[in-house]
Amino acid sequence: MSNDAVYAAGLLNRALDPATQPPEIQGFLETEWAVLREMITDEVRVIDIGCGTGRHLLALQNRLALGLGVDYERSYVAEARRRAPQHLHFVAGDATAIPARGVFDFAVCLTNTWGTMSDKAGVLREMRRVAPQPGTRLLSVYAPASVPPRRAWYSRLGHTVVRETSEYLESDGGFRSEHFEENRLRRLVGECVIRPLTGIAYAVTF
Numbered sequence: 001m002s003n004d005a006v007y008a009a010g011l012l013n014r015a016l017d018p019a020t021q022p023p024e025i026q027g028f029l030e031t032e033w034a035v036l037r038e039m040i041t042d043e044v045r046v047i048d049i050g051c052g053t054g055r056h057l058l059a060l061q062n063r064l065a066l067g068l069g070v071d072y073e074r075s076y077v078a079e080a081r082r083r084a085p086q087h088l089h090f091v092a093g094d095a096t097a098i099p100a101r102g103v104f105d106f107a108v109c110l111t112n113t114w115g116t117m118s119d120k121a122g123v124l125r126e127m128r129r130v131a132p133q134p135g136t137r138l139l140s141v142y143a144p145a146s147v148p149p150r151r152a153w154y155s156r157l158g159h160t161v162v163r164e165t166s167e168y169l170e171s172d173g174g175f176r177s178e179h180f181e182e183n184r185l186r187r188l189v190g191e192c193v194i195r196p197l198t199g200i201a202y203a204v205t206f
Contacts, residue, residue: 054080
């Protein structure tokens with residue numbers, strides 16, 4: 001199975017259940033949320049790439065002038081739309097060809113979503129297009145130190161890790177999730193600021 005098929009089978013909803021999450025993963029998610037709240041001020045326009053069921057935009061809705069969430073999984077988009085106020089919009093689309101012509105104040109791709117995407121350069125290109133000001137694009141990705149808690153987490157989700165390399169974990173269900181050393185991030189992203197998140201992840205602004 002591909003990552004697309006695994007997500008379509010409902011992996012995201014199970015992963016967001018705190019009962020499945022090791023303490024290290026819970027700590028990362030809490031710190032990621034703190035970074036996002038710090039970055040997003042009142043009355044701004046934000047695009048969330050790989051938005052899933054829209055949890056970040058929905059939680060920030062009172063701070064946003066406009067929010068757009070993009071995800072390829074239509075069932076997640078439909079769930080987000082059911083809960084969205086009028087100034088939040090969710091669309092099914094490709095992260096390398098985002099269906100938006102407007103310019104946003106911030107573009108985010110969170111919770112290692114970028115680390116599950118095949119065309120990383122294409123996603124970065126689109127993030128730069130929709131949020132053209134440097135420092136307004138945010139990725140959160142896993143560091144190599146995340147491997148042990150992720151192994152435990154994926155196993156709880158029914159995806160036992162069968163292959164580990166210096167760059168990714170792959171499960172018996174076909175799910176593949178990457179992790180990044182700082183040097184690799186700088187090669188892939190280019191000029192950026194890398195901030196550690198709880199020792200197992202990074203926030204990358206570019």
